[in-house]
Amino acid sequence: MTEQHRATPPTTPPTLDALVASWREWMLRRDAVRTADVDELESHLRDRVEALSAAGLDDDEAFLIAVKRLGSVDDLSREYAAEHSGRLWKQLVLDDTVGGFGDGFGSGDERAADASGPPLPFHRRAGGLAIALLLAIGAGLAIKLVELATDNPTTVMRNAAVIVLPFLAIWFAWRRRAPWQALAAVGGAFLVAGLALNLFPFPGSTASGYEVAGETSATAIIALLGSYVGLWIATGVVGAGGDWRSETARMDFIRFSGEWLVYYVLLALVGVALSGLTVGVFSSIQVDVSQFVGQWVLPLGAAGAVVIAAWLVGAKQRVIENIAPVLTKVFTPLFTIMLVALVVAAGMQWNLVDGGRELLIAFDFVLLVVVALLVYSISARDPLRPAGWFERLQLVMLVAALIVDVIVLVAMVARTGEFGWSANKTASLGLNLILLVNLAYAAWLQLGFVRGRVRFGQLERWQTGYLPVYLAWAAILVLAFPPVFDFQ
Amino acid sequence: MRIGKDLVAAAATPVVLGILADGESYGYAILQRISELSGGELAWSDGMLYPLLHRLERLGHVESEWRQAPGGRPRKHYRLSRQGEGVLADQRAQWNVVASVLDQVWPGGPDDRRPRLALGMG
DSSP, X not given: OHHHHHHOGGGOOOOHHHHHHHHHHHHHTSTTOOHHHHHHHHHHHHHHHHHHHHTTOOHHHHHHHHHHHHOOHHHHHHHHHHHOGXXXXXXXXXXXXXXXXXXXXXXXXXXXXXXXXOOOOGGGGGGTHHHHHHHHHHHHHHHHHHHHHHOOHHHHHHHHHHHHHHHHHHHHHHHSOOOHHHHXXXXXXXXXXXXXXXXXXXXXXXXXXXXXXXXXXXXHHHHHHHHHHHHHHHHHHHHTTTOXXXXXXXXXXXXXXXXXXXXXXXXXXXXXXXXXXXXXXXHHTTOOOHHHIIIIIHHHHHHHHHHXXXXXXXXXXXXXXXXXXXXXXHHHHHHHHHHHHHHHHHHHHOOGGGOOTHHHHHHHHHHHHHHHHHHHHHHTSOTTSOOOHHHHHHHHHHHHHHHHHHHHHHHHHHHHHHHOOOHHHHHHHHHHHHHHHHHHHHHHHHHHHHTTOSOHHHHHHHHHHHHHHHHHHHHHHHHTHHHHTTTO | OOOOHHHHXXXXXXXXXXXHHTSOEEHHHHHHHHHHHHTTOSOOXXXXXXXXXXXXXXHTSEEEEEEEOTTSOEEEEEEEOHHHHHHHHHHHHHHHHHHHHXXXXXXXXXXXXXHHHHHHHO
16 A cells, blocks of 8 residues: 555655644644644544554554544534633733734744743843833933933924834834834934924924924924934834835835824823822822923823834734724715715805815825725735725725715815915815825726726725835925925 | 534543542643543543642642653643532533433433443443
8 A cells, every 4th residue: 555655656645744743734724722732632633544544554554543532523613612702802912922022013032921931031022011111111201311401392293203202113113123224314314303493493483373392483394394204214114124115115114103102192081090099099199280281291191102002003913803993894984985075065055165274284194094094995905816895895996985075175275376376275285186196006906806897905005005105294294394494 | 523512511520639639740641641531532621630630729729839850851740639629529510410300301212322332330
């Protein structure tokens, strides 16, 4: 019999190890079954195979019988689920095995929860929580030091990105060794942004009459927002290990940003609630801690949460479903209805044109939301699945957004003659055009995808390829706008 | 003759605990022992033993430990805990009651059965 096998090499049966490996993979897809369980079942399987082989069967025959005797995978995983129902609720386990190393944005190495590897050094445990905490404290103290040194909240707000994001960059650099060129380039970006924000002679007060974050100069506000966005993307270069050309690294960065935002908002909500509770409890015993909370806890917490949220994204990555794509799924239909209603209303009233100067900014936000909804659904989509109702819905959303935006743009550009090109208007018009170009081509691709003529990868590549455009615009906002518009 | 599903389920715990009372063992050996003792008639899917063992462990009736088998493969060994001994004794008392009731209600009565049993044993 063995000689027959040798005579027909193409049909050589796979080795027992290969069979067991594919069986293991199959078993591990079940949520209720853990690695340790499969280890135990494998030990059983091999015992059974050995006994059957000893009785004269081939390994592969013995394997088939042994697997059959084990029982159907469905029944088995149902039994495991009944016994370990907690496993169906994925938990964030802070042992040494989750949130491993290798990737800046988190995807941990897949060390099994029960694998008995050598113990990790302390600073690597729990996905590097100790380091994350140190960096978070560092970020908080840095903010506080600048505030104490300058005694000017406006300066702190203006430099927030320059002060806090380096700590996030250090976190990324520690998680994933980036080449020194990338680190130098990102460091340079921080330096240039910091110099620009602080050396440009922004006036203390102007006649514009409005104020954001203590800033009264429009170009200062624009530069501040630009520095947040631009330095965030620059930090992403470190997180990508300097591999900023790679599409997958860019997509990971987009995913990371969405998850990070969700976590940051959650941390902020709970932080504010707990601070309020603390102040309330202390005031009930006639101790006023609101000063302390306001001056120390909130700024330190707000800065530290930047790093902690990044740590959380990495630590829970394999544990919980990504939430940003879930939110996308929920809100895409609702937002589409809103946009279609807006198109109808605009067509009937034709008075969008009379909107105030905030109209363009409002529409920047509308387009930003549309881009976010589109990008985050792309980020979580199985590339091989053909287009379905959701993709058609997205197409409707894109087309509606484009129609409304074109109406607004035509109206605003026609009226710039009356108002002239203020910094504010130019910045929002630029962003609007950038997003419009993105969405127009995205809609074109989406149409092709729905009709089955465009592969999904092209949609993805268009969005990841667009990231540098945002970075460039942010850089222009920080570096070029203030001098061009006389720092007004 | 195959034993019905419900009866297997009811018997599984005392049988497993009883086998572990003889000394620690591991899944495959436990199944072999059951099959040996029942002449292959008390049987279920091999895999089902493990969730049962995990439940007994969670309840504290057995304790487990990973150990290296002679062949070098790791194996999870189970042994009866102090509490498990108590549970086994309790189960045994319960089954004795059931067995004695059944003995008395079988058609033909107990007298019909005893001689045959004695014959078999002799």
